[in-house]
Amino acid sequence: MAKVIGSYRGNSFSTDLVAILKEAGCHYHAPAHRGNHDIWFSPVTSVYFPLDSKILSHHTANAVLKIAGLPEQFEAHQDEDAEDKTE
Numbered sequence: 001m002a003k004v005i006g007s008y009r010g011n012s013f014s015t016d017l018v019a020i021l022k023e024a025g026c027h028y029h030a031p032a033h034r035g036n037h038d039i040w041f042s043p044v045t046s047v048y049f050p051l052d053s054k055i056l057s058h059h060t061a062n063a064v065l066k067i068a069g070l071p072e073q074f075e076a077h078q079d080e081d082a083e084d085k086t087e
Contacts, residue, residue, distance in 0.1 A: 012054045013061040013074060021051075024070050044069030 021040065029048060030039040037050035049067045052060070058074040065072060 012056060013058060014051075014053060014055045016074075017055060017061050017064060018051075020065065020070065020073060021068060024068065026068055040068075042068040042070075 026042045029041045032038050036053040040051045041048050055061050058076050061074045062072040
């Protein structure tokens with residue numbers, strides 16, 4: 001699978017992440033009980049997991065994929081990498 005390069009800070013990875021999850025057979029299960037984390041189900045791992053409606057970090061997006069039993073697909077944008085190294 002192709003890697004998804006992150007967009008500039010402030011943009012959400014959620015749209016691309018949901019598309020990847022749906023392609024893998026994962027599906028929405030229930031609305032958020034509190035906050036903005038909907039519950040999804042992964043048939044790969046048979047696990048229910050929370051999915052935030054606005055994921056801003058490629059690390060978080062890859063962590064969701066790991067929970068769902070899928071390989072990492074998100075990389076940092078070059079500007080984001082530079083900011084991470086200066087902090």
